[in-house]
């Protein structure tokens with residue numbers, strides 16, 4: 419696939435869909451494609467299907483046009499799925515993929531098995547948004563389209579920090595800046611901004627934290643009562659475990675918070691030596707080598723002790739514990 423325009427020839431109707439619980443890259447990349455088609459191919463009927471999106475992304479153009487329900491049984495000439503590693507993650511929008519005359523997938527998940535008719539999959543690339551950039555003619559990237567792509571890249575690279583960030587990524591970001599986007603505001607308001615309650619609970623989590631294994635493991639617990647006190651929901655606890663992982667000398671960070679049912683949601687981060695995916699999988703969860711999670715039952719201290727033993731076992735293989 420050389421560009422998106424070549425995929426749109428003789429096409430009258432297009433459906434775009436991304437993964438469930440859409441994040442910055444999913445929202446940004448899907449809206450970039452939507453706005454590109456809506457702006458430059460007005461004769462094409464285009465619909466974007468996504469679950470409700472976080473409020474921070476609502477400044478992007480045409481977020482009010484996103485279809486959250488999938489009531490119609492419309493059959494599309496083309497269905498483009500983005501930032502989605504398998505059809506199971508499309509949620510209700512999967513029916514548009516299943517019934518479309520032709521399908522295209524644009525993605526960077528390593529687990530993607532090329533399930534569409536046409537696949538544009540590059541696992542080493544920072545984000546689906548960076549891939550979408552490569553499929554559009556540069557002169558047709560308006561300021562509004564540039565904002566969408568920039569949001570996606572910023573969120574999937576942790577603001578150009580993760581190892582998936584390449585010199586190419588930075589080059590793309592530079593071109594987007596030249597389109598006149600307010601790049602510092604986008605980063606501040608969609609990535610770093612936290613509510614007062616979110617900052618308070620981050621502070622509480624850090625105050626509650628303890629070091630174990632000669633300072634190589636850090637762990638903390640947030641109870642339901644604490645979440646109620648600061649009026650935060652589980653989704654507001656994002657970022658706490660990464661902050662813990664930044665502690666000097668720490669190899670692994672363990673964050674527990676209480677679910678409604680009284681069980682514990684376990685969040686794990688590693689600085690490289692510990693494979694936290696292995697630990698999470700053993701407890702019925704999953705994730706990546708450096709970032710993983712699971713749900714566990716029992717007393718908080720029992721959960722921490724169980725995880726501690728597994729981290730210790732891995733560190734001893736390195737001869738440092």
Ligand SMILES: [Mn+2]
Pocket residue numbers: 443444501526545546574
């Ligand atoms: Mn992504």
